[in-house]
Amino acid sequence: MWALALGGFGIGTTEFVAMGLLPEIAASVGVSEPTAGHVVSAYAAGVVVGAPLIATIAARVPRRTLLVALMVAFTLGNAATVLAPNYGLLVASRFVAGLPHGAYFGVAALVAAHLAGPGRRAQAVALVMTGLSVANVVGVPAASWLGMALGWRSAFVLVAVIGAATVAALAAWVPSLSIPTTSVRIELGALKSARVWLTLATAVIGFGGVFAVYTYISTTLTDVAGVPKSLVPVALMLFGLGMVAGNMVGGRLADRAVVPAVFATVTALAVLLAVFVAAAHNPYTAFLLVFGLGMGCAAVGPALQVRLMDVAEDAQTLAASLHHAAFNLANAFGAWIGGVVIAAGLGYTAPAAVGVVLALAGVAVFAVSIRGRDWIRS
Template sequence: MERAGRSFRHSFYPAILEGFPMTTAPACPPHDARTDDGPRAGRTLAMWALALGGFGIGTTEFMAMGLLPEIATGLGVSEPSAGHIVSAYAAGVVVGAPLIATLTARVPRKTLLIALMVAFTIGNAATVLAPGYGALVVSRFVAGLPHGAYFGVAAIVAAHLAGRGQRARAVALVMMGLSVANVVGVPAASWLGIALGWRTAFGLVAIIGVVTVAAVAAWVPALSIPTTSARTELGALRRKQVWMTLAVAMIGFGGVFAVYTYISTTLTDVAGLPKSLVPVALMLFGLGMVLGNAVGGRLADRALVPGIFTTMGALGVLLAVFVVAVHNPYTALVMVFLLGAGCAAVGPGLQVRLMDVAADAQTLAASLHHAAFNLANAIGAAIGGAVIAAGLGYTAPAAAGVLLAAAGVLVFAIAVRMPADRVAPGEAVDTGGQ
């Protein structure tokens, strides 16, 4: 594996990586989850249970955008006002990720996963029962609270189960639930919400939450992952490498969201795509995410730092090509698929790097990855809206996205040149190997 990593670096980044210090956590004794966490079939079921939770979270996060007209009509508010429920959910993610990861540091990981999915289910059930607009906004905030913490803890559990050399692929499998949600869950829930009322769509998500609770309870083993403390987890915030990796996520992902936020109008007004085919385009984006997760996980397991450079650089190139290709409906659809792949490919590597550079504060760091992802959503949407409002047209968000992706690569290049954070004796924990 090390030989493959050296070959990959020398093939792709001889100029960039020469002399860069590797700023990962100190090496730990190899851990093979097979020795104490059950047979391969049991581990596979455990990871699918974790992915099911990601599927439910991805469905509730993205389907709300497609149901805004129905929600607005049902509650008697304007569509922009109904859009505040999307912001409320994102705010819940940003607040909940660090808060929950810190306060639950001593809770066993399996117990915490179950508790997070119970909270997620309650939040979505409250959405179904919300009597009015104010209650709906609060329920969406509550539903968003467990989002980042769940993905962070699930990533750590998956990496622990997978063992040495397969951590990024395990993280990618958990994230696959989020990708598949865009292909299956969001269209299905949106159709259900339009046909039977928007509350039924959130009811479906609550049912998925109940099934996930049962699956995690039945299939995820009681793991030997050591718990920490609130003070230890907050130690992640003292590490420069954690902040630099989060900055890469916030900046680099912003380019995709600058495009995706306005993708419907871009496809109809610029590409000339019929409005009836926009849902097909969004499904293509989700299919691309499925592919990107798998590719990104393998690249990161082969060589983590070069893999992140590769995926971040490819994302910038795709955004640049999109500026030209979006003027034709056929090439536009191809590029939507590839943008989904490029976006998802970056995630597994960044998630694993956060776990590495956080030493024994992995839960907080891994959870903050998803808070950063949601901040990237907000940043990208704001920048995309600004360039459109300036009269630069609907291809301008992709052009701005190229600059954001390039900035993400630059920040990461600076990060890997920085010296590793000093870690006190006893802080390093088993991350499943480098």
Template sequence: MLALALGGFGIGTTEFVTMGLLPDIAAAMKVSEPTAGHAVSAYALGVVVGAPVIAALCARVPRKRLLMALMVAFSLGNAATVIAPSFATLTLARFVSGLPHGAYFGVASLAAASLAPVGQRAKAVAAVMLGLSAANVVGVPSATWLGQHLGWRDAFVVVTVIGIATVAAIARFVPELHGIRLTDPRTELGALRRSQVLLTLLVGAVGFGGMFAVYTYITTTLTDVAGMRLGLVPIVLMLFGLGMVAGNIVGGVLADRGVDRAIFAAMIAMIVILAGFIAAAHNPYTAAVGAFLIGASGAALAPGLQTRLMDVAHDAQTLAAALNHAALNIANAAGAWLGGVVIAAGLGYTAPAAVGAGLAVVGTALFAVTVLIARRPAAKA
């Protein structure tokens, strides 16, 4: 479990540190901050493309071998980020770095669930996701501090080293995972014919966007709106990560008790917190608390969505589990883009929180429709 979580730690660090270093990347590459946000979107789009393609084409590959190969590709993509000479090549490197993301979390989640005791699958999935959450406590603040003081490229050197360490850890500690049945591309692609799979993915793609709309521009929000010193930003990023850890643990526990109720609870909490952040962002103390709560509500949603997808996918669990992270990164790309749009329109750095609350409302409504459809007698038959 720790070896699998280490991969999540590396992935979480590379995904979120870009947001923390966005002003530095924009200055170094001589582009505006909203334009630099395209690097965030490029990574997210890499996840969206890579998750279904890799999950389907590699359906017959033994799972331990696949996990190692995905982390090798992840390390190479981040190494390319370090040496990127222009913003165009940086954007391409971020896209490549994102390709293994969804497939890794999908396979790792299935591996954890297959090894878990009965009735504790969501907790096992949350344990893997805990690496992603822990990245925002330790990895992202540390890499952000390093990038601000030594140069943004050094942050991605650290991520590359974590990726290499994960390959070694999986090789040494993860069993061969014979309990996960290998399928074939046709079986895996069958998940795309299941309405509950598609609707649950849509909920994640829309509802999760609010967190990313705010977090992508969190550095400038804290310094320009809340009046916080730049040196204190890594501390708030750490609070965001602590919120993700707490939300991830609570979300796993709640999902084992009732998946649908856990998802509803997380979505409603996200609406309230993002709406409140519009006012909270104007004070450094309330902004810090708001960052913690945004991280908690977002992370609480992930175990429930992941577990629900594995339940409704039946024999196409690998693709469904991987597509969950594709959906979340569609939310990442859309949230970053929409946040940039309202900022570029002159609405200020609190406007992304309003956009995020709206996305969470739409996501909650979509999930209500999804649950109602699932309960129809025809759907059950």
């Protein structure tokens, strides 16, 4: 389990560290900060493409072998980011680095749920996702500090080292498991379910607002809240601590009742985004709400993950992987819409205002996906 979480730690570090280093990346490759935000979107796009593609093609591959192969690809993709000589190749390298992300988390979630058994599935998934959360407490602030001190490329050197360590840990500690493999036909069968698509849409729309804010959090804190640049890594650490807390709370809520947990956590996210619009103008309240947004974001995850596994029936690998594809499509969508409203001159609090609308829309979409028996099962 901890070997699986180490992979999540590396993935979480590479996914979020670019957001805190956008000003440095933009200056280095000679583009504006909103344009540099496409680096974040490219990684997310890689997750969106790679999750269903790899989960489907590799349906018959033993889970341990697949996990190791995915982390090898992840390590090589991040090494390519370090060596990228210009903006175009940088964007391409981030896309490649994102390809194994969703499939890794999807397979890791299945392994965790298999080991935990009924009644503790969401908490097991949350434990694997703890690596992603801890990345925002330790990995992202450390990589951000390293990137600011030695140049942004050094942050991705650190990520590549974590990836290599994960490969070794998975090979040494993860045993062969009796999780049945499926087939391309069975996995693709999940795409026929309207409830699968609506649950994915809930994730994309509901999460989008958080990433609209977080992508540009560095400039929001320095220019709006008046936070010294040196304290931006502290804010990233607070976001990670919020994610750790959110994972714990979200996992317990989802094991009690999945459907009510989705409604409660996405609605709470809308409230937090609304408060952030005003809170961003003060350094103390801004830091508090950064913690809150991290908690709200992570709390939604376990419930949506288990919900997807339930509605996909036999197509477990694809469903689990699609959750992370949706999460990162929200990342790409949020980074894009945040850049649009900022470029339009609406200011750095505008992404949070848009995020409120998106989160409430996510609640509405999820409501459409519910049937009467879903409440009984939950």
